[in-house]
Amino acid sequence: MLGPVFYASVQARVRARYSDLLSEKRWRELLAAETLEDLGQILRDTPYGQAFRVAPVEFERNLIAHWALELYTLTHSLHSGPRDLMRWYARKFELDNLKTVLRTLSYRQLPGRAEEVLLPLEPPTLAWSRLLEVASVQALIAELRDTPYAAPLTDALERYLQEGSPFYLEVSIDLGYFQHLVRLMNRLDGQDRRWAERLLGSWIDLQNLLWAYRYRVYARLSPEEIVNYTLHHAVRIDVDAVRRAATGSPLWREAERLGLELSSQLDERKALEELEMTGFREIVRRAHAAFDGLLFHVGSVLAYAFLLEAEVHDLITLIEGKRHDMTAEKLGPYFLGEDRYVRA
Amino acid sequence: MFVPERMQEVNLFVLAEDLEPVTEAIARLEVFHIQEVHPEAWEPVGEWAEIAGRLGALERRLEHLLATLDFSPPDSPVQGLRPRQDAKELEADITLLEARVTHLLDRVQQREQDFRRLQAALPQVASLQPLGVPVETLRGLRHVHLVTGMMPSGNVARVAEALFQIHFVLIPIARDAKRSLVVAASSQQDAAVMDRALKSAFFEPIELPLEARGQPVDARTVLEEHLAVLRRDLAELASERRQLVDELKPELSELWQRIRADVSLAEAMRRFTRHGEVYLIAGWIPTSQIEVFRQVVDRAARDRVVIETLPPDTARRDVPTLLRTPRWLRPFERLVAIFGLPSYHELNPTAFAAGAFLLMYGMMFGDMGHGGLLALAGLYVWRRNRIFGPLITAAGISGALFGLLYGVGFGKAFMPPLWLQPLHSIQTLLVSAVVAGVVLLNLGFILNLFNAGRIRDWPRFWFDKSGVLGLALYWTLLGGGVLAVRGWLSVSVWLTILAVLSLLLWWKEPLLTRLWGGDAEPLGEALVTGFFELFEALIGYASNSLSFVRLGAFAVAHEGLSRVVLLYSSGPSGWVILVVGTVLIVGFEGLIVGIQTLRLEYYEFFGRFFQGTGHSFRPLSLKGGHDESLAVQS
Numbered sequence: 019m020l021g022p023v024f025y026a027s028v029q030a031r032v033r034a035r036y037s038d039l040l041s042e043k044r045w046r047e048l049l050a051a052e053t054l055e056d057l058g059q060i061l062r063d064t065p066y067g068q069a070f071r072v073a074p075v076e077f078e079r080n081l082i083a084h085w086a087l088e089l090y091t092l093t094h095s096l097h098s099g100p101r102d103l104m105r106w107y108a109r110k111f112e113l114d115n116l117k118t119v120l121r122t123l124s125y126r127q128l129p130g131r132a133e134e135v136l137l138p139l140e141p142p143t144l145a146w147s148r149l150l151e152v153a154s155v156q157a158l159i160a161e162l163r164d165t166p167y168a169a170p171l172t173d174a175l176e177r178y179l180q181e182g183s184p185f186y187l188e189v190s191i192d193l194g195y196f197q198h199l200v201r202l203m204n205r206l207d208g209q210d211r212r213w214a215e216r217l218l219g220s221w222i223d224l225q226n227l228l229w230a231y232r233y234r235v236y237a238r239l240s241p242e243e244i245v246n247y248t249l250h251h252a253v254r255i256d257v258d259a260v261r262r263a264a265t266g267s268p269l270w271r272e273a274e275r276l277g278l279e280l281s282s283q284l285d286e287r288k289a290l291e292e293l294e295m296t297g298f299r300e301i302v303r304r305a306h307a308a309f310d311g312l313l314f315h316v317g318s319v320l321a322y323a324f325l326l327e328a329e330v331h332d333l334i335t336l337i338e339g340k341r342h343d344m345t346a347e348k349l350g351p352y353f354l355g356e357d358r359y360v361r362a
Numbered sequence: 363m364f365v366p367e368r369m370q371e372v373n374l375f376v377l378a379e380d381l382e383p384v385t386e387a388i389a390r391l392e393v394f395h396i397q398e399v400h401p402e403a404w405e406p407v408g409e410w411a412e413i414a415g416r417l418g419a420l421e422r423r424l425e426h427l428l429a430t431l432d433f434s435p436p437d438s439p440v441q442g443l444r445p446r447q448d449a450k451e452l453e454a455d456i457t458l459l460e461a462r463v464t465h466l467l468d469r470v471q472q473r474e475q476d477f478r479r480l481q482a483a484l485p486q487v488a489s490l491q492p493l494g495v496p497v498e499t500l501r502g503l504r505h506v507h508l509v510t511g512m513m514p515s516g517n518v519a520r521v522a523e524a525l526f527q528i529h530f531v532l533i534p535i536a537r538d539a540k541r542s543l544v545v546a547a548s549s550q551q552d553a554a555v556m557d558r559a560l561k562s563a564f565f566e567p568i569e570l571p572l573e574a575r576g577q578p579v580d581a582r583t584v585l586e587e588h589l590a591v592l593r594r595d596l597a598e599l600a601s602e603r604r605q606l607v608d609e610l611k612p613e614l615s616e617l618w619q620r621i622r623a624d625v626s627l628a629e630a631m632r633r634f635t636r637h638g639e640v641y642l643i644a645g646w647i648p649t650s651q652i653e654v655f656r657q658v659v660d661r662a663a664r665d666r667v668v669i670e671t672l673p674p675d676t677a678r679r680d681v682p683t684l685l686r687t688p689r690w691l692r693p694f695e696r697l698v699a700i701f702g703l704p705s706y707h708e709l710n711p712t713a714f715a716a717g718a719f720l721l722m723y724g725m726m727f728g729d730m731g732h733g734g735l736l737a738l739a740g741l742y743v744w745r746r747n748r749i750f751g752p753l754i755t756a757a758g759i760s761g762a763l764f765g766l767l768y769g770v771g772f773g774k775a776f777m778p779p780l781w782l783q784p785l786h787s788i789q790t791l792l793v794s795a796v797v798a799g800v801v802l803l804n805l806g807f808i809l810n811l812f813n814a815g816r817i818r819d820w821p822r823f824w825f826d827k828s829g830v831l832g833l834a835l836y837w838t839l840l841g842g843g844v845l846a847v848r849g850w851l852s853v854s855v856w857l858t859i860l861a862v863l864s865l866l867l868w869w870k871e872p873l874l875t876r877l878w879g880g881d882a883e884p885l886g887e888a889l890v891t892g893f894f895e896l897f898e899a900l901i902g903y904a905s906n907s908l909s910f911v912r913l914g915a916f917a918v919a920h921e922g923l924s925r926v927v928l929l930y931s932s933g934p935s936g937w938v939i940l941v942v943g944t945v946l947i948v949g950f951e952g953l954i955v956g957i958q959t960l961r962l963e964y965y966e967f968f969g970r971f972f973q974g975t976g977h978s979f980r981p982l983s984l985k986g987g988h989d990e991s992l993a994v995q996s
Contacts, residue, residue, distance in 0.1 A: 153424065153426065154423075169514075169540065172540075173514040173517070174564055175562045176564065177561065177564055177567045186564075190564070197516075239562075240555070240558055240559070241523075241524075241526075241527060242525060242526075242527070242555060242556060242558060242559030242562065243525040243559065243562040244521060245520075245523060245524035245526070246517070246521060246524045246558075246559060246562040246563045247562060250520060250523055257523050261526055265527075
């Protein structure tokens with residue numbers, strides 16, 4: 019009932035930003051651009067302008083940082099519950115940086131090399147350069163002691179020390195992140211809860227299902243390990259679904275629970291790739307649909323976040339495609355934005 | 363005190379062989395702020411970047427060693443620095459020290475590990491007591507696979523869900539928020555499945571220690587005896603560590619000071635540029651230090667140096683700021699710093715900020731009793747915090763002095779007011795508050811003219827909304843308005859002057875372009891922007907002045923609130939209300955008044971003249987990086 023009060027400002031800002039998403043005409047120009055420089059030139063007077071005022075090698079990293087900052091900025095206008103959720107969600111790329119640091123430490127790589135791939139996330143919540151310079155994972159955990167990452171890393175430390183692989187640390191921080199995300203989502207009520215489940219919940223379900231199948235197909239983990247390394251209480255993909263996935267249920271059948279149709283003829287690896295794209299495209303479709311109605315709920319920010327992420331993803335795909343001289347037709351299947359993959 | 367210390371830009375051209383001694387001499391002097399410049403044909407110094415990296419790594423290793431030994435070396439001077447050579451030679455010294463410390467640490471860690479292992483086994487052995495079976499029997503179970511260990515508490519339920527394909531028993535014996543002690547059992551046939559599942563839930567098994575033998579009761583006693591021995595060993599190792607620290611102190615201190623200084627020098631040299639065998643050291647130095655600097659550099663370079671000094675021109679925006687604020691004004695300088703550091707060409711507003719702060723705070727919080735209490739609280743805080751303590755004390759004294767003018771103490775009229783009593787003269791007080799605001803705003807206008815004149819920014823001086831035109835418009839609005847209302851000025855004349863001045867402000871951009879040149883905005887765009895600027899300026903003049911009405915409003919509210927507390931404290935348990943009410947007024951209202959004062963200061967007053975875009979003067983020193991302590995000096 020109080021939605022219009024809480025969301026008056028944020029929905030206006032979200033709608034303004036929604037109109038700033040790249041138009042079809044702009045996408046046509048981008049697809050037709052011959053070089054990376056041309057592409058950067060086209061985007062220079064868009065909201066992505068700042069991300070392209072650097073060397074082309076940094077375009078992708080800057081785009082992701084743009085997403086994180088955009089989302090964080092929007093959270094200023096939210097009230098406590100949704101704000102906590104969105105701020106936590108906005109930190110999802112921080113996990114990528116943390117994994118880079120963990121791999122650098124585990125494989126004893128030079129910090130300088132890692133700095134080249136770290137995402138320049140704003141506002142900076144962690145001092146990445148300092149983290150790269152610590153002597154060991156234990157020292158890293160000590161540096162992170164006041165952050166939400168310390169506990170999951172400590173949990174997995176012994177296993178990491180035994181096996182020497184950062185995989186366990188990465189699984190642990192992923193799980194920690196998503197469990198907290200689900201907790202924050204479950205604290206919402208009413209319209210906020212419904213929209214969070216519809217958009218963010220679908221994404222969490224998708225991740226959970228992808229994990230379960232990837233662990234089975236690529237890592238060949240045992241069913242017990244798969245259950246331990248996934249979420250037990252997402253939205254529709256619960257522990258029973260994970261168990262089924264872990265014990266051989268075909269992917270297309272479990273995907274149906276998310277309302278996704280996959281061909282039963284695909285082999286599992288191909289089906290996994292298909293699930294990832296189809297799943298996110300479905301979320302993008304729902305996000306677009308959200309803008310047809312009133313936006314006095316957290317779905318406004320979430321919908322914009324997913325649309326922006328899809329656009330950022332597609333721009334990165336395009337940039338990488340240009341780098342490897344791929345034609346728009348070849349890139350088509352890798353785009354998330356519906357109009358783009360159909361058109362290309 | 364009112365303007366930042368005058369600076370000179372200095373360029374030193376030094377021969378490669380003199381680079382290290384000259385940089386060291388400059389660092390010891392602690393008056394030189396390095397500026398990175400990259401003139402054409404001059405190359406960056408890659409070699410020193412590499413040396414700085416190597417020294418930085420050594421510094422971190424030594425830092426880790428010092429932290430391990432829990433030893434903080436005292437500051438002491440270090441002589442004969444040679445960063446290039448040290449980068450190669452000090453590694454061996456550090457490795458040797460690490461070896462000595464590591465040997466001791468390994469022993470400590472081993473004992474601590476044993477201690478933790480046995481201590482964790484104690485409750486496990488105790489939990490076996492009801493079985494009445496010797497511990498060694500449990501170790502050799504033939505049909506049941508039994509493990510005990512610790513795991514994250516959140517994973518206990520998860521692992522139970524994961525073990526959906528086998529029969530098992532999982533008993534948490536003890537738990538805290540983070541970790542749980544768990545006993546798990548399955549058939550030997552399913553042991554591999556259970557172990558793998560437990561492992562993936564980050565379960566850390568605790569082996570029943572070999573030291574534990576016999577019935578659980580006896581095994582427990584044996585473990586406790588072992589723990590006592592380990593405790594003694596650890597105490598001895600701690601004393602050994604203290605001895606080691608005493609023994610290594612001189613060496614560690616010397617090494618630490620040397621590396622820290624070497625890193626500073628290498629980091630500084632990394633920022634210079636070179637052209638063949640000549641290095642360029644560029645930076646800023648206070649004009650008062652230039653002669654000493656020249657002598658020191660000449661001596662270090664044996665007169666083989668070219669020193670070029672240039673006064674900064676007013677267009678330079680990168681000149682560092684070194685303030686010379688008197689010690690007694692320093693706390694107020696922090697208030698200014700929250701808004702921003704004055705740029706080199708700006709006035710240091712600290713003295714004005716202090717005066718305005720005390721005036722406004724006292725006016726809003728005028729009460730002899732409450733002001734006195736706040737001053738006492740400030741004196742108490744002073745010992746712990748040298749910034750907030752003096753600020754709170756000064757605010758309290760100002761409140762007490764205004765209390766004297768109001769004749770009020772703890773909300774009660776103790777004496778005839780020297781000026782007025784807020785609740786009895788509300789209108790006079792509110793008008794006085796606005797008058798005080800007008801005075802402050804005009805001071806802001808004047809300071810802006812001073813700042814603009816200082817850098818010869820004539821467009822800002824004449825045409826800014828806080829410049830001469832702005833001042834004229836403000837007084838036409840305010841003074842002319844009063845005169846017109848009183849009938850001393852014809853309304854049509856007043857409106858004509860107002861219209862002319864408004865028109866000038868509206869057409870400011872095209873006029874500025876015509877008078878002083880520069881890039882011309884399209885006329886339409888300039889006029890639209892100008893119109894909104896004019897609108898904002900007019901609204902701003904009125905709202906900024908009226909904003910000061912809160913000075914009077916808070917004074918009235920303060921006295922009213924204090925009276926309410928006094929009224930309700932006349933009952934039998936009135937002293938409780940009196941104490942709680944007074945604490946609330948002094949603490950809570952004192953804080954609110956502080957926030958309001960800062961708001962008026964930053965927004966209404968500073969907004970007129972102060973940009974605060976300066977960056978602080980950070981002289982090169984040997985104390986690790988750049989010393990910020992000189993950014994502000996008395």
